[in-house]
Amino acid sequence: MDVVNLFDDFLSLVEEKIESSGMWREYPVDLLTFFESDRFLKETPYEGKQTELLETLNQIVWWKLTGDERFCVEDLREILEAVVMFGKGCKSGDTKIFDPVTGKMHTFTELSVHSQTLNVKSLDCKTQKLVDSCTTGVVEVGEGDIYEIVTNSGRRTKVYPEHVFLTRKYTGSNSKGLYRGTEWKRVREMRIGDYVAVSTAPITFNGTILPKNELKLVGYVLGDGNVSDLWGCSFYASNKDVENDYCSVLRSFGVEPKYHEYGNEKRPDRNCVMINSPLTTCESRHAGGNPVTNVLRKYDLQGKNAYEKRIPREFFDLDVDCLATFFSTLFATDGWVCMINNRIPQIGYCSVNRDFAEDIQLLLNKIGIYSIIDEKKTDSKYGKAYQLTINSEIDFLKFYDMIKIVGKEEKHKAICDFIRSNRDVNRRSNGKVLDTEIRFERIKEIKYVGVDKYYDLTVDTYANYASDGFIDHNSGKDFLVSGFMAYMAYLLCCIRDPHEYFHFGQDEPIDLINVAINSNQANEVFFKKLKARLRNCKWFTEVKHRHPVSYNEFQVTRNKIRFYKNITCHSAHSEAEAYEGFNPLIIIFDEYGGYTHENAKNGYDILKTSAATRYNSKYLMIFISYPRSENCPMYLKYKEALADTSGTMWAMIGATWEVNLKVSKETFKKNAVVI
Known part of the structure; x- marks a missing residue:
């Protein structure tokens, strides 16, 4: 039966039922409207499939609270367990992200x-x-x-x-x-x-600020500095401008450099600037060492060769001006500025260390400059090198506006003037500019x-x-779980007397439980998101120092949220020793595939027994996870659902945008809920 086409008829039937039964204190909106009204679906890239999913969940919960067979398609009437298995979005621990x-x-x-x-x-x-x-x-x-x-x-x-x-x-x-x-x-x-x-x-930010002389020193040493000796430092300048600027940096630390020239057939003008070892005299030892090498140790550069050098971690947190200062000396070493075939401007940098080249690329990307890295074979002892280049006119000009490379500023400026004056270049540049980031x-x-x-x-x-x-x-799982929990609390609060409806005493709790894989996920992910959902929902009002006394109020405590009439949402986890004492109407097993088999069985058996003895067939258990293996609790639950002949389990494996809920039950063997 077609779920989507039934939806409009379903809503009109609900209105008729509400008007005649008197069970509702306030006419509740459907699940999808509840999500949309508080912008839960704002800008979600696969909104259409989520809409179909929410409509289906809406059918299930409304059937359970009305009992009217007209309000639910046949496939959904007896659902007690919904198995939600989907692809997971995950990245490795060394993934970098900027605030x-x-x-x-x-x-x-x-x-x-x-x-x-x-x-x-x-x-x-x-x-x-x-x-x-x-x-x-x-x-x-x-x-x-x-x-x-x-x-x-x-x-x-x-x-x-x-x-x-x-x-x-x-x-x-x-x-x-x-x-x-x-x-x-x-x-x-x-x-x-x-x-x-x-x-x-670019990322607009207010980063940290470091001393200018430290920034310039690190830029020079990362490029053409020799710090493989644990106690010394030498620098090979490519031209007099770089040499003079480097010497001025050393003097700003109170260090007078040793300087000499040497040449060979390929580089007759190569210059070498050295500083003494900090341990050559008793005076320097007592003074705490050479201040230049102290800075290099501070940023973990001393003793590193070309393959081991990395941009210091502290430099990834710098503000824009500090980054510009750092790049002004780094690109003065193994960098270049040129015109290729007299028409294509290029800024480049070369390193034998791929990780180092990627550090540069990541920082350039942070300030909105696009670059590429190519692997090049070389005749040197290193065998290969990694060439980072900036090739577009827009990024070339942006680089010059932000960064003035020591010793290359005049050449950089001349090429920028050419770009700005050349109509053909401007047309090419403008043609590449799109209104996108x-x-x-x-x-x-x-x-x-x-x-x-x-x-x-x-x-x-x-x-x-x-x-x-x-x-x-991201996976979108927590989006659904927290929103669904918020809606169930809303729906129960709209019932005039939920305790009478479930044949409970007036002081008996009605519990909504999310069981996370561990305590950290229970408190730091689900609970935070649910609190945000409720606080952003205009229907609910938060109270802080008392229990809710009105049907639209809620109170947040350490690990649960209280609503009117002792309706309570709990954030539990699979490692808990016991689940007794709950009256669970809705139970969501979050990341069920990651539970140990013992925890999975223990939590399922206890909570299902509690739910069935209190609510008969009105409870709902949702298992939501991605499969870790064919033997994990989630995959075993999925296979159990496929083999089920009672019609009480609804399960499927897939990704949200792959789901088509318009197809029949026979297509999937059994009913399904999918994220």
Whole structure:
């Protein structure tokens, strides 16, 4: 039977029932209207499929509260357990993400350990603009296979195979078909040659500030400094301007450099500036060492060779002016500014260390400058090098406006003047400017990198975020769970006397329970999101120092939320020792696939028995997770649902945008709820 086509008729029947029964204190809206009224679905990229899902859940819960067979399609009448199994969006712990408010960089591992929420950039899919958003938490999900995605610009990120990226959508028999917009696609469905979205918008922020001489010193040493000796430092200047500026930096620390020239056939004008070891005299030892090498130790650079050098972690949190100072000396070493074939401007940097080149790319992306990394074979002892280049006129001009490279400023300015005066170049540049803050890059490599921990990040409102320069989609699970719980509380509060309806004593609790995989997820993810749902809902009013006395009031405590008439929402977890004492009407087992088999059986048996003895067939249990393996509790529950002949279980595996709820029950063997 067609769920969607029945929906309008269903609503009119509900109105008739309400008018005649008198069971309602206030006529409640349906589940979908409740979500939309509080912008729960705002800008969700696959809103249509979520709409169908919410309509189906609405049918189930209304049938349970009215008992009228006209209000529900036949397939949904006796549902007691809904098994929700779907693909998971997860990334590795070393994934980097910037806070647009503070400018600080974080990794998923750090956010998980410290239970931090974070300001992030999310994509508004209608305007194609990056907007400010906020996470509700990062949770360690488990261990599993991790794959690395590499694009043609050199960007890399590590993900679980069920993770979802924004990609180009084509029509036709192959990738050469017509471009028809965008779609969200899982990693395991992607192929080399597919296109993924990356962020090109600058992050506006107020970052940290470091001393200018430290910034310039680190830039010089990372490029042409020799600090592999634990106690010394030497620097090889490419020209007199760089040499003089470097010496002035040393003098700003109170250090007088040793200076000499040497030459060879290839570089007769090569200059070398050295500083003494900090341990050559008793005086320097007692004074705490050479201040220059002290700075290098401070940023963990002393003793590092070319393969080991990395941009210090503190530099990823710098404000724009400090980053410009750092880049002004870094690009003065192994960087260049030129015109290719007298028509294409280019800024570049070369390193034998790929991680170092990617650090530069990540920081350039932070300030809105797009760059690519190419691997080049060389005749040197290193064998290969990584060349970072900035090739567009727009980014070339933006770089000059922000960063003045020591020793290359005049050449940079001359090329910028040429760009601004050349009409052909301007036309090419203007033709490339699109009203968007993302671009699509071709995938050139997808490779398995091993088993590692992976993490799930949840974002309110837009359900996506920018990390490692990519546009990622979160799972959307917590969005549904918290919204559904809020709606069930609302629906019960609209009943004139819910205790009389369920044949309870007036002081008996009616419990709505979410069982998370662990205490951290229970408190830091689900509970935070549910509180936000309720506080953003205009229908509800929060009270702080008393129990609710009106049917639209709620009170938040440490691990539960109280509503009118002793209706209570609890945030439990699978590691709890006991579940006795509840009167559970709605039970959601969150991340059920990650439970131990003992915890899964214990929680299920106790809560199901409690629900069935109190509510007969009016209770509902929802199992929501992605499958860890064919032997995990979630997959076993899914197989149990497929084999069920009682008609009380509703289950399916898939991704939200793959679901078509218009097909019949026979298509899926059994009824299904899917995210």
